[in-house]
Amino acid sequence: MKEFFKSIRLPLIICSMAALLCGIAVGIFMGNMLKSAVEFHIEKTQADEKNTKTHSRIHFILCDHEIEVESNDLTGGGKIEIVGYCPLHYVVRYNGNNLSVYKRNTISLKEEYIMNIEFDAEYVDVKTKEELKRGIAFSSFDEINRYFENLSS
Ligand SMILES: [Zn+2]
Numbered sequence: 001m002k003e004f005f006k007s008i009r010l011p012l013i014i015c016s017m018a019a020l021l022c023g024i025a026v027g028i029f030m031g032n033m034l035k036s037a038v039e040f041h042i043e044k045t046q047a048d049e050k051n052t053k054t055h056s057r058i059h060f061i062l063c064d065h066e067i068e069v070e071s072n073d074l075t076g077g078g079k080i081e082i083v084g085y086c087p088l089h090y091v092v093r094y095n096g097n098n099l100s101v102y103k104r105n106t107i108s109l110k111e112e113y114i115m116n117i118e119f120d121a122e123y124v125d126v127k128t129k130e131e132l133k134r135g136i137a138f139s140s141f142d143e144i145n146r147y148f149e150n151l152s153s
Contacts, residue, residue, distance in 0.1 A: 058109065060086040063137060069106065082109065085137045092117065092144060094132035101144065102135075117148065124151055 056071045057079040065086040085091050087104040091111065094100075099119035102111040121129060128151065138144045 056080060058082060058086075060084055063089060067106070069109075084111070085135075089137040089139060090114070090141070090144060091135045091137050092132065092147075093135040094119065094121070094129065096133070099132065117144070119148075 054071050055068050057066055057068050059066045059079065059081045061081055061083045063085045065088060067086055085104065087106045089103070091102045091104075092099065093102060099117045101114040101117060103114055104111050124132070136147070138147065
C-alpha cells in the first residue's frame with residue numbers, strides 16, 4: 001500500500017511542476033507579446049511623424065479637392081491652400097484672344113498649357129465669356145467637346 005502511494009505521488013509532483021513551468025512559460029510569453037506590441041506602437045508613431053514631415057497636403061479651393069505630395073521647397077510641409085483647380089481637371093480659359101486648355105502639374109503645382117481650342121468669341125454671350133475668362137474646369141476632353149457643342153447649337 002505504501003508502495004502504491006509512493007508511485008502515485010511522483011507523477012503528481014511531476015504534473016504540478018510541469019504546470020508551474022507552463023505557467024511561467026506562459027507568463028514570459030505574454031510579457032514578450034506585450035513588450036513587442038508596445039515596441040510596435042512606438043515604431044508606428046515614429047513612422048507617422050516621419051510621414052507628415054515628408055508629405056504636404058494641398059487643398060485646392062476652387063474644386064475642394066485635396067492631394068498629398070512629397071514635401072519640397074515649394075510646399076514645405078503640413079497643409080497649404082491654392083486658389084485654383086487640382087491636377088485632376090482640365091481648365092479651359094479665355095484670355096481675350098485665345099481659348100486654351102490648361103492642366104496643373106502635380107510636381108510644380110503650376111498650370112501648364114496643353115492646347116488651344118478654336119473659338120469665336122462673337123458667338124457666345126457675355127455671361128459665358130466671363131465664365132470662360134475665369135476658367136471652367138472639366139474632367140475630360142469629351143466633357144470639353146460636349147460643352148462647346150452645346151454652346152454652338
Ligand atoms: Zn479637383
